[in-house]
Amino acid sequence: MSKQRKAVALISGGLxxxxxxKVIMEQGVHVEGINFFTGFCVEGHTHAxxxxxxxxxxxxxxxxxxxxxxxKLHIVDVIEEYKKVLINPKHGYGTHMNPCLDxxxxxVNKAKQWIVxxxxxxxxxxxxxxxxxxxxxxxxxxxxxxxxxxxDLLLRPMCAKNLPATxxxxxxxxxxxxxxxxxxRSRKPQMEMAKHFGIEDYSQPAGGCCFxxxxxxxxxxxxxxxxxxxxxYKLDDIMLLKVGRHIRxxxxxxxxxxxxEGEGRFLQGYKKEFTxxxxxxxxxxxxxxxxxxxxxxIYFAARIVxxxxxxxxxxxxxxxxxxxxxxxxxxQAKPFTKDEVPNExxx
Amino acid sequence: MQxxxxxxxxxxxxxxxxxxxxxxxxxxxxxxxxxxxxxTDPGVMHDIPAWCRINGHTVLxxxxxxxxxxxxxxxGE
Ligand code: SF4
Numbered sequence: 432m433s434k435q436r437k438a439v440a441l442i443s444g445g446l447x448x449x450x451x452x453k454v455i456m457e458q459g460v461h462v463e464g465i466n467f468f469t470g471f472c473v474e475g476h477t478h479a480x481x482x483x484x485x486x487x488x489x490x491x492x493x494x495x496x497x498x499x500x501x502x503k504l505h506i507v508d509v510i511e512e513y514k515k516v517l518i519n520p521k522h523g524y525g526t527h528m529n530p531c532l533d534x535x536x537x538x539v540n541k542a543k544q545w546i547v548x549x550x551x552x553x554x555x556x557x558x559x560x561x562x563x564x565x566x567x568x569x570x571x572x573x574x575x576x577x578x579x580x581x582x583d584l585l586l587r588p589m590c591a592k593n594l595p596a597t598x599x600x601x602x603x604x605x606x607x608x609x610x611x612x613x614x615x616r617s618r619k620p621q622m623e624m625a626k627h628f629g630i631e632d633y634s635q636p637a638g639g640c641c642f643x644x645x646x647x648x649x650x651x652x653x654x655x656x657x658x659x660x661x662x663x664y665k666l667d668d669i670m671l672l673k674v675g676r677h678i679r680x681x682x683x684x685x686x687x688x689x690x691x692e693g694e695g696r697f698l699q700g701y702k703k704e705f706t707x708x709x710x711x712x713x714x715x716x717x718x719x720x721x722x723x724x725x726x727x728x729i730y731f732a733a734r735i736v737x738x739x740x741x742x743x744x745x746x747x748x749x750x751x752x753x754x755x756x757x758x759x760x761x762x763q764a765k766p767f768t769k770d771e772v773p774n775e776x777x778x
Numbered sequence: 779m780q781x782x783x784x785x786x787x788x789x790x791x792x793x794x795x796x797x798x799x800x801x802x803x804x805x806x807x808x809x810x811x812x813x814x815x816x817x818t819d820p821g822v823m824h825d826i827p828a829w830c831r832i833n834g835h836t837v838l839x840x841x842x843x844x845x846x847x848x849x850x851x852x853x854g855e
Contacts, residue, residue: 468794491794491821494828504832508798670792696845700790700818 436604437461437551438586439542442504443640444492446633447557447589450624452500454588455555458605462555464504465545466493467538469513470669471641492634499630509541510666517643518662522574527649529641531566532574539579546584553584553599559621560590560614569593569614589613589621642673651677654778658685658722667704671719674698677778678735684722685778686732688739691716703755708736711761712749715740730764737766783812789846793821797829800851804835807853812838814850822847 440452442464456462497504516537520530535558542554560569572594576585583598591600592612600607613620625633642648651672656662658679671687674694679685687705689695695717698707705719706729718736720729733750742748743766753759786803788796796817803813815826820842826849827837834854841848 466794468798472794490828491797491825494794494797494825494832497832498828502832504829506794506798506801506829508795 435459435461436553436599437463438553438555438599439463439465439505439546439549439551440502440555441538441542441557442466442493442496443557444496444634445557445640446618446621446625446630447559447562449496449500449557449630449633450621450628451555451557451588452496452502453628453630454610454624455586455605456500456502458609460605462500462502463551464493464497464500464502465542466504466506467509467513467541468506469517469534469641470510470666471513471517471643473641496633505545507541507545509537512541513537514664525564525566525644527644527646528652529643529649531563532571535566535575536578539575539581539585543579543581543584552604553586553597554581555586555588557589558587560593562616586610648672651778654679654685658682667701671701671721675718676739678772678776679778680731680735680772680776681728684720684724684728684732686718686720686735688718688736689716702753703757706755707753708733708750710737710740710742710748711751713740713742713745715742715748730762733762733764734767735772737764738768738772740766742766781810781812782807783814786813786815788815788817788822790818792819793825796822797825800826800829801833804833804851804853809853809855811853812850813853814848817847817849818845820847822849826851 438455438460440448440462442448452462452464494504516533517530520533522532525531539554546554558567560567576582586597586599587594588610590613591607591610593614596607599605655668674697676688676690677685678688687698689698698717698719701719705721708718709715716739720732729752736750737743737748745766747763747765749761750764751759751761786799788799796815796819800815807813823840830837830851836852836854837849838852839850
């Protein structure tokens with residue numbers, strides 16, 4: 432009997448990677464999933480933080496897909512290593528801060544290392560030619576294969592028929608005839624495949640698999656780098672960009688103001704790292720201050736925070752200021768009016 | 779061999795980090811060992827049981843209160 436071959440499938444949680452894995456499983460190959468956590472992935476986070484989303488299932492789609500397929504999933508923390516991809520992408524950024532081509536190369540390269548370490552034979556992805564403008568064009572496919580070092584061990588079951596045969600096809604580990612030749616942005620072929628395989632419930636992320644394709648998130652990241660004077664970040668920085676209203680009234684500081692209770696609770700966890708403010712005379716949100724502030728700046732910040740509390744129409748409200756060491760003081764501040772907080776301050 | 783019971787502090791971590799930390803911790807344990815994971819992200823109530831089902835571990839108990847979520851699992855074969 433011929434040896435059962437083993438493939439690792441890059442699982443993003445979307446339909447395409449789910450189908451790609453399914454196609455190869457149907458051919459009798461042992462498939463396990465791998466998912467890379469860059470820190471920017473659109474997973475449960477914001478759902479978990481924001482109260483009003485809590486009615487939606489805040490499942491992790493990659494785990495869910497793996498469970499539907501009945502395969503193991505290895506989630507790999509690549510937060511540190513991913514920095515070099517995002518900070519200095521050789522192939523540049525997409526529409527926003529998404530370095531998709533470099534990201535793909537990076538992930539396939541990690542998967543290549545993983546198959547070597549774990550005795551697997553090849554890698555599969557759900558890429559489809561022409562699906563995404565930057566990273567999934569026909570000319571980009573060989574770049575990913577080559578620069579990742581995976582070469583002909585990278586098989587894309589969804590569009591393989593339009594690409595040169597890879598080693599798994601040449602060696603007969605998979606039957607090329609049973610692979611697909613999907614191209615273009617239409618989702619119809621994938622829907623039909625899903626139906627064929629009896630897959631009814633799946634997630635269809637609109638923009639892509641991560642926050643870096645989001646215009647507003649990207650603007651906050653660019654603002655962070657500008658304010659720091661350097662392209663760098665810590666995990667906490669990029670998590671905080673997902674939470675609250677970000678207001679930068681002056682170049683040297685920014686406020687992160689909770690929009691509802693869940694965010695407030697999340698921001699509470701950062702009170703040892705940031706000076707924080709909240710309105711103590713009226714109900715209002717918690718705000719963190721990122722930057723070094725003078726007494727005058729604190730008063731200014733307090734007036735902004737007062738604007739977002741229920742005392743916004745009062746002449747004066749009490750704002751409690753808590754320093755990183757836990758010491759508290761109360762100051763009186765006159766809430767800003769709507770017009771006094773211009774749009775340009777909103778990051 | 780005596781089964782171990784270990785605790786993993788995954789407070790303040792957002793999913794999928796509690797799952798990743800659980801996965802890494804379980805690699806150091808033996809079948810039958812128990813692991814108690816303490817988290818603050820409610821998403822773990824979905825994600826950790828899903829991860830256990832996929833990987834053959836058993837969720838023995840889940841509890842929550844005071845914005846903390848505690849899951850105890852038994853490491854599978
Ligand atoms: S959308 Fe994000 S995770 Fe997906 S390829 Fe682009 S940069 Fe990478």
